[in-house]
Amino acid sequence: MSDAARYRYPFMIHRHFDEELAVLKEKLLSMGGLAEQAIGKATEAFLKRDGALAQSVIEEDAAINRTEVDLEESCLSLFARFQPEAKDLRFMAMAFKIIDELERVADQAVNIAERTLDLARSPVFNPPSDIATMSTLAMAMLKDSLDAFVNGNADLASEVCQRDEEVDQLNRVVHDTLLERAGKESAGAKQAVDQLLVARHLERVADHATNIAEDVYFIVRGRTIKHRLGAEA
Amino acid sequence: MSDAARYRYPFMIHRHFDEELAVLKEKLLSMGGLAEQAIGKATEAFLKRDGALAQSVIEEDAAINRTEVDLEESCLSLFARFQPEAKDLRFMAMAFKIIDELERVADQAVNIAERTLDLARSPVFNPPSDIATMSTLAMAMLKDSLDAFVNGNADLASEVCQRDEEVDQLNRVVHDTLLERAGKESAGAKQAVDQLLVARHLERVADHATNIAEDVYFIVRGRTIKHRLGAEA
Numbered sequence: 001m002s003d004a005a006r007y008r009y010p011f012m013i014h015r016h017f018d019e020e021l022a023v024l025k026e027k028l029l030s031m032g033g034l035a036e037q038a039i040g041k042a043t044e045a046f047l048k049r050d051g052a053l054a055q056s057v058i059e060e061d062a063a064i065n066r067t068e069v070d071l072e073e074s075c076l077s078l079f080a081r082f083q084p085e086a087k088d089l090r091f092m093a094m095a096f097k098i099i100d101e102l103e104r105v106a107d108q109a110v111n112i113a114e115r116t117l118d119l120a121r122s123p124v125f126n127p128p129s130d131i132a133t134m135s136t137l138a139m140a141m142l143k144d145s146l147d148a149f150v151n152g153n154a155d156l157a158s159e160v161c162q163r164d165e166e167v168d169q170l171n172r173v174v175h176d177t178l179l180e181r182a183g184k185e186s187a188g189a190k191q192a193v194d195q196l197l198v199a200r201h202l203e204r205v206a207d208h209a210t211n212i213a214e215d216v217y218f219i220v221r222g223r224t225i226k227h228r229l230g231a232e233a
Numbered sequence: 234m235s236d237a238a239r240y241r242y243p244f245m246i247h248r249h250f251d252e253e254l255a256v257l258k259e260k261l262l263s264m265g266g267l268a269e270q271a272i273g274k275a276t277e278a279f280l281k282r283d284g285a286l287a288q289s290v291i292e293e294d295a296a297i298n299r300t301e302v303d304l305e306e307s308c309l310s311l312f313a314r315f316q317p318e319a320k321d322l323r324f325m326a327m328a329f330k331i332i333d334e335l336e337r338v339a340d341q342a343v344n345i346a347e348r349t350l351d352l353a354r355s356p357v358f359n360p361p362s363d364i365a366t367m368s369t370l371a372m373a374m375l376k377d378s379l380d381a382f383v384n385g386n387a388d389l390a391s392e393v394c395q396r397d398e399e400v401d402q403l404n405r406v407v408h409d410t411l412l413e414r415a416g417k418e419s420a421g422a423k424q425a426v427d428q429l430l431v432a433r434h435l436e437r438v439a440d441h442a443t444n445i446a447e448d449v450y451f452i453v454r455g456r457t458i459k460h461r462l463g464a465e466a
Binding site: 075080083086089090179186189193196 | 302305308309312313316318319322323326329333412415416417419420422423426430433457
């Protein structure tokens, strides 16, 4: 807390800030839960060719977008009222970035749902089983990156970053498998590309989780592990 | 102001903040220039099937990543030392987000360069001419979104947001054209998908420019135009 803030809010301000921070953490976790749920639902819709479920993912995105705007406002209000310094400042800056990452995760769910609507209208073309695995892995990474954030757990954060390579690898396998099939079964080229994009969107979810984990690592350890692992695939 | 002057006139802290803000703006614009250049180079490499140029885009990304880390540190240092309020606070929060968007633009350049390396090793498969148009439009949107930012120009920001639809539309056309060709010329399915991904990366550049423009609009007009235009395609 700055001297200026202390002067303006002399009583109990520290406890007050900590309390508001706890509320912010709760809200962030709940936004994370919504984003994770959206990916789970979108993946289920994709695997079951369920257009109605895909449509509901698209419609529910509006609520996540409202949460994003609310959370950003909460963050800015905390900045303005408490003027956090040092560790608190870094934590707040990180929270601000995480909000953004979560909104982008939710956008990936919408992207998957849109591909699913397309696929549900096209002849059946069974997807590679690795896509379901990618979804499970990406969701677990997202969950763990948020756990690492609320608990300040750098080891867990570092582990999440390492797991990104596994999802990248699966994405490459899915990509190659689908390309080969597209070359052989030209009637299924459209579906193959739609599925290839779904895999890519899941790979992006893992990237967003990795971005969060990198930031957590940075704030806890005070040094970056960013950009060690190269750019996104 | 020199360090000596700063020492003698500590009450001039406001002017000092404005000066540092001007430096931050300059640095942001220069990072924007690097990101734009990277997209331009990656597109050129793609159109000319120039593997060496693509490789240089990938190598130069490290410098942009370092700029990102430096700029984030500058931002946090400004937050900590000046504890900006109200409009300044919003401006700083926006700058913080823009840094992130620019880094993601540079990542798209790397993605395009990677696809280009793949394509340069494959038999010639002429890309749809709309891809070059998409690149030109996306780069102009990026440039204008940063101009809108430094000049606080909400009208220009709103215009950038509207232009996003044009790039989305071109992306859909390119996508459908390439899918049709992949269906007909199965030997070119791999190249068609690589090119389809290049178009998608350019469409993402336009999305990043739109994100910046949305934030600029928000800070200048005090209300959001975010999420009016739906999620990314």
